[in-house]
Amino acid sequence: xxxxxxxxxxxxxxxxxxxxxxxxxxxxxxxxxxxxxxxxxxxxxxxxxxxxxxxxxxxxxxxxxxxxxxxxxxxxxxxxxxxxxxxxxxxxxxxxxxxxxxxxxxxxxxxxxxxxxxxxxxxxxxxxxxxxxxxxxxxxxxxxxxxxxxxxxxxxxxxxxxxxxxxxxxxxxxxxxxxxxxxxxxxxxxxxxxxxxxxxxxxxxxxxxxxxxxxxxxxxxxxxxxxxxxxxxxxxxxxxxxxxxxxxxxxxxxxxxxxxxxxxxxxxxxxxxxxxxxxxxxxxxxxxxxxxxxxxxxxxxxxxxxxxxxxxxxxxxxxxxxxxxxxxxxxxxxxxxxxxxxxxxxxxxxxxxxxxxxxxxxxxxxxxxxxxxxxxxxxxxxxxxxxxxxxxxxxxxxxxxxxxxxxxxxxxxxxxxxxxxxxxxxxxxxxxxxxxxxxxxxxxxxxxxxxxxxxxxxxxxxxxxxxxxxxxxxxxxxxxxxxxxxxxx
Amino acid sequence: xxxxxxxxxxxxxxxxxxxxxxxxxxxxxxxxxxxxxxxxxxxxxxxxxxxxxxxxxxxxxxxxxxxxxxxxxxxxxxxxxxxxxxxxxxxxxxxxxxxxxxxxxxxxxxxxxxxxxxxxxxxxxxxxxxxxxxxxxxxxxxxxxxxxxxxxxxxxxxxxxxxxxxxxxxxxxxxxxxxxxxxxxxxxxxxxxxxxxxxxxxxxxxxxxxxxxxxxxxxxxxxxxxxxxxxxxxxxxxxxxxxxxxxxxxxxxxxxxxxxxxxxxxxxxxxxxxxxxxxxxxxxxxxxxxxxxxxxxxxxxxxxxxxxxxxxxxxxxxxxxxxxxxxxxxxxxxxxxxxxxxxxxxxxxxxxxxxxxxxx
Numbered sequence: 001x002x003x004x005x006x007x008x009x010x011x012x013x014x015x016x017x018x019x020x021x022x023x024x025x026x027x028x029x030x031x032x033x034x035x036x037x038x039x040x041x042x043x044x045x046x047x048x049x050x051x052x053x054x055x056x057x058x059x060x061x062x063x064x065x066x067x068x069x070x071x072x073x074x075x076x077x078x079x080x081x082x083x084x085x086x087x088x089x090x091x092x093x094x095x096x097x098x099x100x101x102x103x104x105x106x107x108x109x110x111x112x113x114x115x116x117x118x119x120x121x122x123x124x125x126x127x128x129x130x131x132x133x134x135x136x137x138x139x140x141x142x143x144x145x146x147x148x149x150x151x152x153x154x155x156x157x158x159x160x161x162x163x164x165x166x167x168x169x170x171x172x173x174x175x176x177x178x179x180x181x182x183x184x185x186x187x188x189x190x191x192x193x194x195x196x197x198x199x200x201x202x203x204x205x206x207x208x209x210x211x212x213x214x215x216x217x218x219x220x221x222x223x224x225x226x227x228x229x230x231x232x233x234x235x236x237x238x239x240x241x242x243x244x245x246x247x248x249x250x251x252x253x254x255x256x257x258x259x260x261x262x263x264x265x266x267x268x269x270x271x272x273x274x275x276x277x278x279x280x281x282x283x284x285x286x287x288x289x290x291x292x293x294x295x296x297x298x299x300x301x302x303x304x305x306x307x308x309x310x311x312x313x314x315x316x317x318x319x320x321x322x323x324x325x326x327x328x329x330x331x332x333x334x335x336x337x338x339x340x341x342x343x344x345x346x347x348x349x350x351x352x353x354x355x356x357x358x359x360x361x362x363x364x365x366x367x368x369x370x371x372x373x374x375x376x377x378x379x380x381x382x383x384x385x386x387x388x389x390x391x392x393x394x395x396x397x398x399x400x401x402x403x404x405x406x407x408x409x410x411x412x413x414x415x416x417x418x419x420x421x422x423x424x425x426x427x428x429x430x431x432x433x434x435x436x437x438x439x440x441x442x443x444x445x446x447x448x449x450x451x452x453x454x455x456x457x458x459x460x461x462x463x464x465x466x467x468x469x470x471x472x473x474x475x476x477x478x479x480x481x482x483x484x485x486x487x488x489x
Numbered sequence: 490x491x492x493x494x495x496x497x498x499x500x501x502x503x504x505x506x507x508x509x510x511x512x513x514x515x516x517x518x519x520x521x522x523x524x525x526x527x528x529x530x531x532x533x534x535x536x537x538x539x540x541x542x543x544x545x546x547x548x549x550x551x552x553x554x555x556x557x558x559x560x561x562x563x564x565x566x567x568x569x570x571x572x573x574x575x576x577x578x579x580x581x582x583x584x585x586x587x588x589x590x591x592x593x594x595x596x597x598x599x600x601x602x603x604x605x606x607x608x609x610x611x612x613x614x615x616x617x618x619x620x621x622x623x624x625x626x627x628x629x630x631x632x633x634x635x636x637x638x639x640x641x642x643x644x645x646x647x648x649x650x651x652x653x654x655x656x657x658x659x660x661x662x663x664x665x666x667x668x669x670x671x672x673x674x675x676x677x678x679x680x681x682x683x684x685x686x687x688x689x690x691x692x693x694x695x696x697x698x699x700x701x702x703x704x705x706x707x708x709x710x711x712x713x714x715x716x717x718x719x720x721x722x723x724x725x726x727x728x729x730x731x732x733x734x735x736x737x738x739x740x741x742x743x744x745x746x747x748x749x750x751x752x753x754x755x756x757x758x759x760x761x762x763x764x765x766x767x768x769x770x771x772x773x774x775x776x777x778x779x780x781x782x783x784x785x786x787x788x789x790x791x792x793x794x795x796x797x798x799x800x801x802x803x804x805x806x807x808x809x810x811x812x813x814x815x816x817x818x819x820x821x822x823x824x825x826x827x828x829x830x831x832x833x834x835x836x837x838x839x840x841x842x843x844x845x846x847x848x849x
Contacts, residue, residue, distance in 0.1 A: 227573055231545055234572030234592040235499055241593050242505030249512075309593045316573075328689035362689055364649070481649075 021073075024066050031058055104200040107193060112137040115195055124180060124202045126173025142169035142177065149182075167203070176430050179204045212448055220368075226315035233312050241305045248298050255291055314340035318371050326481045328362035329370065331409055335400055338374040345379050346398065349386045350415070355401045363409045364481030369452040373461075376445040377413045377473050384417025384471060396470075408459070409479050414472040420465040428463075449475075458482050491607040492518045492535075496528040496542035496554065497570075502592075509596055510603075517607065525549030529557060536562050539606045544571040544578055552578050555585040563623030564616055566606040566803050570594060580702050584626040587803040589672040605802045613799045615790045621763035622800065627707040628661035628758040631720045635706050638662070642697050649689055652696065657684035660727045660752050665705050666691060667748075668804040680807070682744045707762075719772075723757050726840065730754075733836035738829070745829045746836075749813035752806075753833055756797030756814070764789070782818055794818055 032055075098105055104124050107116035113136050117129040125132065125140055138146055145168035164184055169177040182200040187193035265278060282288070314337035339352060346352060378398065385396030396416040403410045420428060427433045429450045446461075453461040459477035497503050503521040510519060520537065522528035526549050528542070540558055544551035555567050569582055572592040582589060588602055613619055638655045641647050656662040666687040671680055681687035688696070699705050727750070734750035735743050760768045771788050775781040785792050798815030813830040816823045820834035 227575075231571075231573035235502060238572070238592040238594065239499070239501040239505030242502075242509040242596075245596065246505075246508035246511075305593070327692035327694075328686065362686060364689055 020069055021066065024062060024069070028059060028062055031055055031062075102202070104198075106132075106198040106200070107195040108137065108198060109195050110188065112196075120200075124172070124178060124200060125170060140171045142171070145169050149184075170200075175427065177433070178202050179207045208447070212451070222315065222318065226312065226318075230312050230316050233308065237305055237309050237312075241302070241309075244298055244301050244305065248295070251294050251298070258287065258291075311340055313337070326364045326366055328364050329367045330360075331363045331370070331411070332356040332360050332402060334367065334370060335374060335402065335411070338371050338378065339400075342375055342378045342382075346382050349382050349389065350396045350398045353397060353399045355399065357402045357404055360402055360404060360409065361479055363477065363479050365457055365477055366452075369456055370477075373449040373452055373475065374411070374413075376449045377475075380445060380473075381413055381415035381417060381471075384415050384419070386417075388416075388418040388468070404479065405476070407478050407480065408476040410474060410476045412472055412474040414470060416470040419467040419469055419471055420463070421467055425465065429461075453477065456482070490516065490518045491539065492520070492537040493539045493541065493603065493607075494520045494522060494528060494531060494537040495570075496522045496525060496540065496546075496551070498524050498543060498546040502543070510600075513600070513603075517603070525551070525554035528554060532558070532562060537565065539566040539568065539603065541568045541570050541603070544569055544574050544582070550578075552581050552585065555582070559585060559623065563621070564619035565623065568602060568606060570599070576698075580698060583669060583699060583705055584703050586672075588805045591673040602805065605805070608802065613791060613795060618764070618789060618791070618796070619799075622759060622796070625759060625763055625800075626703075627665060627705045628755055628800075629707050629720060629762045630659050630661040631724060634659050634662075634724075638706060639700055642693065642700055647693060649685070649693065652693060653685045653688050656688055657751075658728060659724060660755055661758055662706055663748070664752050664755055664801065664804065664806070666696075667806055669699075671807070672805045683748070719761060720758070723754050723761075727751050727754050729840045730833065730836045733840050734829075734833050737832045737836060742829055742832070745807075745809050746832045749810045749829050749833045750836055752797070752801065752810065753814050753817045753837065754793065754797065755800060756793030756795065759796050759800055760789070760793055792818070 098118050101118065102120055102123065104120040105116075105118045106114050106121075109115055113134060114132045117132045119129055121127055121129050121132050137149075141149065145166075149166045149168055165181065166184070167179065167181045170180045172178050179202070180200050181203050182198050185197045185199075187197050188195060265275065317334070317337045318341045335354065335356065339346070339354075381398045385398070389396055398416075399412075399414045401412040401414070403412075424433075424435070429446050433447075450461045453459045453475050457477040459475055461473065461475040463471055463473045465471040495503060495506055497506075500523055503523065507519065507521055510517070513519075520531055522531050525542070525546055528540070529549075531537075532540075540555075542551045542554055546554075551569060551571065555569075558565055558567060567586050567588075569586045569589045570592060571589075574582065587606070590599060590602055613622075634655065638652070641651050641655060656666055663684050666684060667681060670687040670690050681690055730753055731747045731750035734746040738746035757768075767788050771781070771784055774784050782792060789796075794815055794817055798811050801811045801814055809827075809829050812823060812827055813833040816827075816830055817834050817837050820831055823830040823834075
């Protein structure tokens with residue numbers, strides 16, 4: 001609204017007062033005229049006197065009324081001036097609020113073209129209000145989300161009935177996606193606005209935090225569940241294992257006895273038909289077959305039991321809730337545990353090779369964070385390999401290497417996957433950046449992983465990639481944890 | 490024959506163990522009890538030397554059972570064999586159980602733990618003394634050291650090294666953190682070779698919980714009976730021996746040598762905690778010119794070295810440490826390959842031992 005208009009505020013009241021004064025003046029004037037007319041019309045003296053008195057009285061009364069009205073009018077004018085000043089002040093206040101708000105306010109026309117925008121557009125979209133004018137919302141809203149926006153707020157009705165709240169991704173001028181929550185209000189009937197008012201707020205960080213929280217809660221739930229079922233699984237694993245060993249001993253004894261009998265029969269002077277009968281009986285009962293197969297059957301069962309025990313142990317360790325303090329972990333074991341947990345994601349697409357430093361000391365860190373980072377990198381590697389080999393069905397290789405370099409523990413995860421195209425390499429750590437189809441990736445994994453490594457552990461997460469050949473992610477964290485106040489006693 | 494009792498609420502586990510341990514039936518007399526209540530019935534008729542129990546059991550659980558066992562049969566070695574333990578039970582068990590094994594347990598680990606427990610039983614024949622030691626929740630540390638540790642842990646910004654600085658200079662605390670880490674008390678067993686590794690592995694959160702919830706770091710209570718400076722003397726002698734042992738050791742054995750040196754006199758601390766009057770008499774007699782090592786044998790029927798080794802053995806410390814402690818005054822009895830043991834006994838001789846000082 002232009003500033004000049006403010007002086008014209010409340011003209012209607014002024015006019016009313018003016019009209020009343022005019023009316024009163026007209027009354028006085030007509031009375032005077034009547035008096036003159038009466039005088040000239042041969043009025044009796046008394047009549048003249050009477051009408052003069054009446055007239056004077058009427059004039060006096062009217063004058064008092066007029067003065068009162070004028071007084072009142074002045075007062076009203078003063079009040080009007082005051083309230084006009086207040087209005088100017090509050091307009092100013094309102095303007096300042098809008099201009100300095102971190103929330104973006106826009107007015108759109110019925111084609112979703114921006115007609116007005118507040119300076120918050122600078123932080124949310126990286127564009128000044130002037131740059132934004134004339135642009136369509138579709139120029140910066142994510143296409144999927146725009147469709148959803150129109151569905152949600154237009155309810156299928158014409159665009160002029162837009163109203164409601166919606167969450168959408170908007171493209172910042174720097175290329176990143178911001179998550180924005182907007183409230184659409186249709187004010188096309190309001191002549192002062194005649195458009196759709198959009199109040200938009202950048203909630204990217206809140207969403208990131210929520211996602212991180214969800215992720216760690218998920219891991220914690222896995223840990224709790226694992227702890228709960230660990231007891232249930234470990235008990236039978238204990239006695240099945242004990243019994244399998246016992247079978248082994250029993251079978252060994254039984255076959256030792258059979259061998260002894262055979263030797264005895266061979267030495268003794270048994271009639272041939274007895275020997276033949278024994279041999280036929282052994283054949284019928286498949287003794288030779290059993291003597292070969294039973295030991296391997298037992299051995300394989302033992303391996304199976306051990307694998308069950310390993311999985312339970314890995315799940316427990318993987319989901320072990322972090323305290324608020326860092327703790328020492330066996331990094332190599334942590335890698336084995338995470339591989340066990342991720343096995344189902346990896347085993348169909350890749351062989352995993354580990355090349356783990358034997359001299360790796362305990363690393364002081366937040367165990368849950370490191371497990372999460374490892375899991376993310378393993379799953380990404382598997383996806384990259386699947387993308388490259390989906391047509392051929394060939395298997396790839398994931399190579400995990402650990403090393404100690406100076407004060408740092410270094411972990412590299414190399415895949416023989418599709419690689420990362422150069423033009424998007426600078427964006428892969430951005431939140432919500434993903435090349436995966438919906439449901440396969442949230443675009444959060446690497447962003448969170450980098451946060452956990454750099455912010456929580458003061459480490460680094462980097463990568464090297466060759467398109468079509470593969471990618472190697474490497475993270476390094478200080479062996480001694482984040483506060484380096486260490487002085488060996 | 491050494492007698493063992495196994496307790497579980499799952500009959501299959503018991504029969505599995507029975508079959509697994511059958512080869513040892515000539516050296517161990519094994520009994521199997523289905524549940525805590527049944528175990529107590531069996532014990533009432535005929536107490537055993539070692540009890541191995543599950544924790545999660547309906548009715549009387551393992552924590553409850555071991556509490557009763559410690560009260561009624563303190564000489565018994567108490568071992569836990571469990572698939573999963575909630576954190577509260579684990580904290581109670583740190584002072585109730587000597588050792589903690591997790592299911593599924595490798596036969597070698599189980600047999601190893603049982604062998605150590607039964608060896609200790611035969612090595613320390615004085616039942617009264619074993620009972621007194623069985624009651625012991627923790628070895629005593631000088632009270633100021635315990636207060637210092639509590640104060641440091643109470644600070645939210647305490648660092649691992651602040652804590653290590655205190656624990657690694659106190660034999661009793663060192664033994665306790667090693668016992669906790671080397672046993673599977675918190676589900677993640679690890680062989681820690683240094684105090685730092687042990688503290689780092691337990692984490693400060695866990696240490697805070699333990700200090701608030703239990704009495705595992707125990708201040709010395711009774712200054713009237715034993716000279717209050719006694720604990721300080723033992724502690725500084727242990728430190729001196731630890732440092733000397735480290736100096737004498739080749740690089741690859743430095744950690745073990747330091748640890749063994751630091752804990753070599755825990756038997757002395759145990760006596761101060763459970764036989765203070767007799768220990769005081771012993772010192773008086775040694776001051777009058779007797780040999781401490783001869784006198785302690787007359788008074789206790791055994792030596793502080795054996796007592797220390799007994800405790801470390803049932804707490805699951807490594808054999809290297811246990812034998813170094815057991816023979817620190819008798820290196821001639823060490824096995825030929827016991828390098829750390831030899832180093833510690835040399836260090837003890839060089840530093841000057843408590844019996845020397847008592848006689849002086």
